[in-house]
Amino acid sequence: MTAPIRSPLDELGLNLTRRRFFERGSHLLGGAALASLLGDQAAFGNTATAPAAGLEKIAGAIGPHFAPKAKHVIYMHMVGGPPQQDMFDYKPVMNDWYDKDLPESVRNGQRLTTMTSGQSRFPIAPSKYKFSQHGQSGMWVSELLPWTAKMVDEMCFIRSMHTEAINHEPAITYMQTGNQISGRPCLGSWASYGLGSLNKDLPTFVVLVAKPTNTEQVQAIGARLWSSGYLPGEYAGVSFRSAGDPILYINNPPGVSSAVRRKTLDGLQALNQQTLEQIADPETRTRIAQYEMAFRMQSSVPELTDLASESESTLALYGDQVKKSGSFANTVLMARRMVERGVRFVQIYLNNWDTHGNVAGRLPSQCRDIDQASYGLVNDLKARGLLDDTLIIWGGEFGRTIYSQGGLSKENYGRDHHPRCFTMWMAGGGAKPGMIYGETDDFSYNIVKNPVHIRDFHATALHLLGFDHERFTYRHLGLDQKLTGVEHAHVIKELLA
Numbered sequence: 001m002t003a004p005i006r007s008p009l010d011e012l013g014l015n016l017t018r019r020r021f022f023e024r025g026s027h028l029l030g031g032a033a034l035a036s037l038l039g040d041q042a043a044f045g046n047t048a049t050a051p052a053a054g055l056e057k058i059a060g061a062i063g064p065h066f067a068p069k070a071k072h073v074i075y076m077h078m079v080g081g082p083p084q085q086d087m088f089d090y091k092p093v094m095n096d097w098y099d100k101d102l103p104e105s106v107r108n109g110q111r112l113t114t115m116t117s118g119q120s121r122f123p124i125a126p127s128k129y130k131f132s133q134h135g136q137s138g139m140w141v142s143e144l145l146p147w148t149a150k151m152v153d154e155m156c157f158i159r160s161m162h163t164e165a166i167n168h169e170p171a172i173t174y175m176q177t178g179n180q181i182s183g184r185p186c187l188g189s190w191a192s193y194g195l196g197s198l199n200k201d202l203p204t205f206v207v208l209v210a211k212p213t214n215t216e217q218v219q220a221i222g223a224r225l226w227s228s229g230y231l232p233g234e235y236a237g238v239s240f241r242s243a244g245d246p247i248l249y250i251n252n253p254p255g256v257s258s259a260v261r262r263k264t265l266d267g268l269q270a271l272n273q274q275t276l277e278q279i280a281d282p283e284t285r286t287r288i289a290q291y292e293m294a295f296r297m298q299s300s301v302p303e304l305t306d307l308a309s310e311s312e313s314t315l316a317l318y319g320d321q322v323k324k325s326g327s328f329a330n331t332v333l334m335a336r337r338m339v340e341r342g343v344r345f346v347q348i349y350l351n352n353w354d355t356h357g358n359v360a361g362r363l364p365s366q367c368r369d370i371d372q373a374s375y376g377l378v379n380d381l382k383a384r385g386l387l388d389d390t391l392i393i394w395g396g397e398f399g400r401t402i403y404s405q406g407g408l409s410k411e412n413y414g415r416d417h418h419p420r421c422f423t424m425w426m427a428g429g430g431a432k433p434g435m436i437y438g439e440t441d442d443f444s445y446n447i448v449k450n451p452v453h454i455r456d457f458h459a460t461a462l463h464l465l466g467f468d469h470e471r472f473t474y475r476h477l478g479l480d481q482k483l484t485g486v487e488h489a490h491v492i493k494e495l496l497a
Contacts, residue, residue: 061196069430160438391429
């Protein structure tokens with residue numbers, strides 16, 4: 001006898017997961033009985049993600065394991081890899097090594113990129129920029145960052161970051177998602193999943209791509225970096241554009257009124273709800289929520305992006321580029337406005353840090369883009385009482401080599417990718433102010449004290465958000481997946497205030 005032909009919907013209905021089994025309520029009585037036995041474990045899906053006693057669980061969120069220090073994050077990723085020895089990692093001994101070959105005992109067989117692996121020699125290129133110490137912490141800062149130098153005692157420096165990735169695509173993916181292979185949730189998605197929204201009219205997780213003044217050599221920046229991966233789609237980042245409508249199609253087309261748009265969305269919602277009830281696909285629920293969010297954002301986004309309410313003193317704090325749409329200064333001011341309105345996580349990307357050549361021609365411009373704007377962000381948040389619960393993160397995907405790529409002179413040089421050590425900094429959100437953590441050798445090539453792997457950094461960031469990285473998991477493909485992966489990671493407690 002021929003087997004009956006089933007539709008794809010029937011097939012999916014026959015293969016419901018346990019979660020969808022309960023969501024559809026097909027055995028409500030049994031589900032209720034089980035929930036009464038399991039208590040919080042049933043409510044939160046996994047005891048590993050249940051919030052600690054006494055902590056309020058926000059609707060739609062897992063909830064933290066313990067009281068978070070940071071309720072918001074502004075993460076400024078410098079795409080391309082800033083040269084640590086030209087900005088924060090002062091190495092005066094290198095002046096005596098100008099144009100001498102990097103000793104093999106320092107390189108120690110390190111894998112090189114194809115850009116320099118064919119060089120006949122690896123000549124040392126000391127930084128051409130002057131350094132001086134600042135603040136009570138005594139942090140060394142390059143002359144390229146005079147505004148940053150004024151606030152070092154608000155900052156927490158990590159000079160001993162390291163990674164295994166040596167090329168941009170896997171390195172950026174690793175820094176953002178904890179894995180060199182794309183398809184995993186990024187830190188912003190994990191924060192959204194864990195903490196939920198504070199404003200129903202704006203996305204929980206927003207992405208902004210700033211445009212550098214110099215665009216000599218930019219890297220690709222794609223939506224895979226702010227994907228929710230195996231988490232439900234509602235936790236993906238929402239990208240705001242720097243020109244035109246902040247979000248495509250957010251405004252009604254000519255001839256379409258808000259009433260017509262509302263009626264259209266109601267019809268779509270009814271169809272999506274039918275699909276949801278039939279197959280219980282969580283992505284359908286996400287689609288319903290996204291349509292509704294888009295409708296509400298028609299009112300909330302224009303108010304958000306209008307800087308008319310900002311005082312002249314506030315605008316001056318960020319520098320003369322602040323009114324230029326898409327500039328880094330304009331972008332970080334927008335990030336402050338988002339945090340002020342309840343956005344949980346703002347991811348900012350700034351390109352053109354890939355200084356394989358012409359450091360002297362490009363780095364000053366890059367530093368001017370970020371210097372006063374970063375100072376303005378930290379101090380503006382502090383003045384508004386928002387710094388204590390807003391974690392600011394600054395850094396790239398790796399560092400740069402002390403040896404020169406290509407031609408070398410005392411006035412100019414290039415630097416290749418370097419994963420063994422690089423500098424990042426944090427401020428606010430429970431990070432310890434005035435902290436300088438980690439140390440590299442005289443060549444800014446190897447770490448000699450307190451190494452911090454990307455996994456450790458992620459574990460520390462999650463801790464500041466109120467999560468135990470070992471217990472903050474999501475079941476996928478039969479495994480309890482987590483941002484820090486399966487290898488050992490630990491919270492760097494010295495970085496905590």
